[in-house]
Amino acid sequence: MFTLLQIAARNLARNRKRTLLLGGAIAIVTVLLVLLTALFNGTQASMLRNATTLSTGHVNVAGFYKITSGTAAPVVTDYVKLRDIVEKETPGLQSLVVRGRGFGKLVSDASSQVAVVSGIDIEREANFKNILEIVSGDVNRLSEPHAILIFEATAERLELKIGDNVTLSSQTFRGANNSIDCKVVAIAKPLGMFSSFFAYVPLQTLRELYSLDQHTAGGIQIYLKDWEQAEQVAAKLRIALDKSGYRVMDHMDLPYWRKFDIVKREDWTGQKIDVTTWMDEDPFMKWTLFGFRALIVIVFMVLLAIIIIGVMNTLWMAIRERTREVGALRAIGMQRHMVLAMFVTEGALLAVISSTAGVILGVIAAYGINAAHLKMIKGFQMVLMSETVTLLVSVPTVLLSLLVIASVTTLGSILPAWRAARLQPVEAMHSSN
Numbered sequence: 083m084f085t086l087l088q089i090a091a092r093n094l095a096r097n098r099k100r101t102l103l104l105g106g107a108i109a110i111v112t113v114l115l116v117l118l119t120a121l122f123n124g125t126q127a128s129m130l131r132n133a134t135t136l137s138t139g140h141v142n143v144a145g146f147y148k149i150t151s152g153t154a155a156p157v158v159t160d161y162v163k164l165r166d167i168v169e170k171e172t173p174g175l176q177s178l179v180v181r182g183r184g185f186g187k188l189v190s191d192a193s194s195q196v197a198v199v200s201g202i203d204i205e206r207e208a209n210f211k212n213i214l215e216i217v218s219g220d221v222n223r224l225s226e227p228h229a230i231l232i233f234e235a236t237a238e239r240l241e242l243k244i245g246d247n248v249t250l251s252s253q254t255f256r257g258a259n260n261s262i263d264c265k266v267v268a269i270a271k272p273l274g275m276f277s278s279f280f281a282y283v284p285l286q287t288l289r290e291l292y293s294l295d296q297h298t299a300g301g302i303q304i305y306l307k308d309w310e311q312a313e314q315v316a317a318k319l320r321i322a323l324d325k326s327g328y329r330v331m332d333h334m335d336l337p338y339w340r341k342f343d344i345v346k347r348e349d350w351t352g353q354k355i356d357v358t359t360w361m362d363e364d365p366f367m368k369w370t371l372f373g374f375r376a377l378i379v380i381v382f383m384v385l386l387a388i389i390i391i392g393v394m395n396t397l398w399m400a401i402r403e404r405t406r407e408v409g410a411l412r413a414i415g416m417q418r419h420m421v422l423a424m425f426v427t428e429g430a431l432l433a434v435i436s437s438t439a440g441v442i443l444g445v446i447a448a449y450g451i452n453a454a455h456l457k458m459i460k461g462f463q464m465v466l467m468s469e470t471v472t473l474l475v476s477v478p479t480v481l482l483s484l485l486v487i488a489s490v491t492t493l494g495s496i497l498p499a500w501r502a503a504r505l506q507p508v509e510a511m512h513s514s515n
Contacts, residue, residue: 104396105436111385112440115483118378120448124472132273135213138363140309141316144301145355146345154345155255156183161299171322174307182288183300186252192241197281201288219244219268230264235278237269312359320357331356337363393494429495437487448473
């Protein structure tokens with residue numbers, strides 16, 4: 083094996099121009115792959131972080147309460163007991179928060195708009211305070227009664243500033259209209275295209291709006307140490323809650339607001355618990371990430387096809403130039419499998435060196451882009467929920483990129499190497515090439 087590596091290294095060194103050209107192409111493809119995967123990882127992390135700040139946990143334990151079979155309220159009663167069970171039964175739990183769920187209209191002196199209204203306990207929302215970028219006001223004042231936090235787009239549309247009053251109106255779950263005057267205490271920068279439709283008030287204020295008691299909440303948002311385990315954790319919680327005596331809804335891949343009509347048509351009353359994941363509650367983000375991943379795969383396949391064709395053509399040329407050399411080697415006793423191994427080793431060595439160099443350059447480029455804080459254009463900011471281009475380099479992804487590029491490039495050398503091994507010694511030695 084060491085001899086084959088020596089031969090391969092000498093052949094690559096002797097044909098420097100061809101080696102540098104093909105090796106450079108392999109390195110560039112590797113750089114692009116590292117940057118594309120880092121961009122996807124960064125975008126996914128940014129979108130997931132922002133979405134779980136706005137409206138969903140990695141896993142959500144919520145549900146519906148029906149006073150009559152034809153009504154439905156997105157609340158859970160005696161949430162403290164439910165929270166205790168969730169804390170005990172959730173593997174890999176990092177943290178959890180209790181939120182209220184509501185939908186109403188914000189009315190100012192200038193205009194009005196509909197809004198998704200979340201009730202929060204700001205003192206227990208460390209992630210919420212860390213992720214939101216406050217333009218004006220103080221997010222900690224959300225602990226004050228009838229306070230409200232809105233985003234810049236809402237403030238501009240309703241012509242509101244810190245200290246102004248805005249009326250929050252909605253219909254209670256019993257069908258009565260109710261409204262509360264709230265004071266704007268904080269205005270935040272947008273977190274994607276949907277943030278302008280969100281507003282946050284203290285959980286107690288939301289309870290007042292919907293005439294709910296102290297034991298009622300909208301749901302429990304669960305944050306895991308490993309968010310990729312969300313579906314497995316959700317499945318375990320459904321089983322645990324069922325064993326604890328709760329009626330658990332069948333899993334539906336829908337956000338809670340799309341389940342109202344389904345629940346209203348069902349013939350039952352009382353409380354049912356609904357366990358969902360972030361993918362259920364935010365289908366827009368799920369499909370955005372799916373489309374982004376599909377685009378990366380397509381681009382990657384095109385790049386791989388180019389590299390494979392380049393490797394094969396280069397080795398075809400090398401074999402034509404070295405036909406007499408192959409013939410001489412076969413004449414002195416080198417077996418066909420050794421000729422095959424010689425050319426495959428040459429391709430593999432070039433692939434490993436070039437892809438390794440590409441990985442190193444790709445990682446350096448990724449950190450450089452992050453340090454530059456490049457701004458996204460407005461359209462992408464709204465969709466990807468981030469103002470800057472964020473690349474997240476992970477060791478498993480980098481190693482996978484290295485392995486894929488090196489393996490595919492090596493495989494591309496097998497067919498030309500097989501052809502070289504099939505050459506007849508006499509014909510090869512008398513070749514004019």
